[in-house]
Amino acid sequence: MRLKFTKMHGLGNDFVMVDGITQRVKLSPEKVRQIADRHTGIGCDQLLLVEAPRNPDVDFRYRIYNADGSEVENCGNGARCFARFVRDRRLTSKDQILVETAAGILQLKVQEKEQVSVDMGEPVLQPGEIPFQADIQAETYPLEVDGEVYNVGAVSMGNPHAVLLVDDVLKAPVESLGPAIECHPRFPARVNVGFLQIEARDRARLRVFERGVGETRACGTGACAAMVSARLRGLVDEEVQITLPGGTLTIHWPGPGEPVTMTGPTAAVYHGQIVL
Numbered sequence: 001m002r003l004k005f006t007k008m009h010g011l012g013n014d015f016v017m018v019d020g021i022t023q024r025v026k027l028s029p030e031k032v033r034q035i036a037d038r039h040t041g042i043g044c045d046q047l048l049l050v051e052a053p054r055n056p057d058v059d060f061r062y063r064i065y066n067a068d069g070s071e072v073e074n075c076g077n078g079a080r081c082f083a084r085f086v087r088d089r090r091l092t093s094k095d096q097i098l099v100e101t102a103a104g105i106l107q108l109k110v111q112e113k114e115q116v117s118v119d120m121g122e123p124v125l126q127p128g129e130i131p132f133q134a135d136i137q138a139e140t141y142p143l144e145v146d147g148e149v150y151n152v153g154a155v156s157m158g159n160p161h162a163v164l165l166v167d168d169v170l171k172a173p174v175e176s177l178g179p180a181i182e183c184h185p186r187f188p189a190r191v192n193v194g195f196l197q198i199e200a201r202d203r204a205r206l207r208v209f210e211r212g213v214g215e216t217r218a219c220g221t222g223a224c225a226a227m228v229s230a231r232l233r234g235l236v237d238e239e240v241q242i243t244l245p246g247g248t249l250t251i252h253w254p255g256p257g258e259p260v261t262m263t264g265p266t267a268a269v270y271h272g273q274i275v276l
């Protein structure tokens with residue numbers, strides 16, 4: 001299979017974008033792993049496949065595959081790059097794009113200077129729907145990991161996130177605690193793990209150990225989930241600048257029952273072809 005692709009990134013969270021509308025694409029978890037491999041493939045955190053919508057009221061469908069080949073529900077940085085990709089490839093000229101993902105329908109607004117705003121929908125806090133094993137919904141949950149108990153927030157943005165507060169992200173145990181929580185039995189679908197340092201009521205720093213990838217330079221859904229968890233704990237106002245290793249996202253969330261909006265940059269790096 002010859003595959004045309006575009007390499008893109010959102011704050012260094014990098015993607016292989018594939019147009020599955022103008023070319024026939026047949027992917028398997030093994031092929032995704034091959035493409036994502038940073039030594040023997042193209043290299044990416046996620047592969048994003050653009051397809052025609054199944055729902056006639058929506059412009060596109062896009063599917064998200066982690067570097068380990070797992071297909072997942074949502075990708076915030078990916079949604080922004082998707083919007084730029086379909087515009088650049090002239091698959092649409094709309095400024096407001098509706099796209100169907102496994103997590104539901106997202107509304108994307110293309111702005112100037114390659115900025116894109118995404119209505120990420122309402123956060124899901126019911127443990128059973130995250131999914132996370134807990135008897136009742138709470139702002140934080142005690143989670144035992146290798147004999148230590150950590151206080152974690154649990155939020156779904158269509159995909160599951162655990163959020164831990166730290167004093168200094170640079171000293172956070174991302175390499176050790178990230179994988180241990182990613183595969184914790186109380187998260188039956190595994191989980192993305194965010195380490196959040198609150199600097200002010202409108203500013204925070206975040207590192208994310210992503211499910212199926214490892215630590216990435218940025219995680220859009222992770223920034224949304226971290227802001228929601230901090231706001232539920234009364235630590236931040238309704239708009240927060242979240243700075244990740246790759247750069248800063250603006251996250252807006254008035255509170256429960258309202259959607260989360262994420263705004264940030266996109267970048268196209270190069271176009272290519274690969275034969276698999």
Ligand SMILES: N[C@H](CCC[C@H](N)C(=O)O)C(=O)O
Pocket residue numbers: 013045046064066072073074075076077078159160192210211212213216218219220221222
């Ligand atoms: N690793 C995530 C998917 C990509 C999320 C991230 N790249 C983003 O920008 O939201 C998961 O397994 O749910």
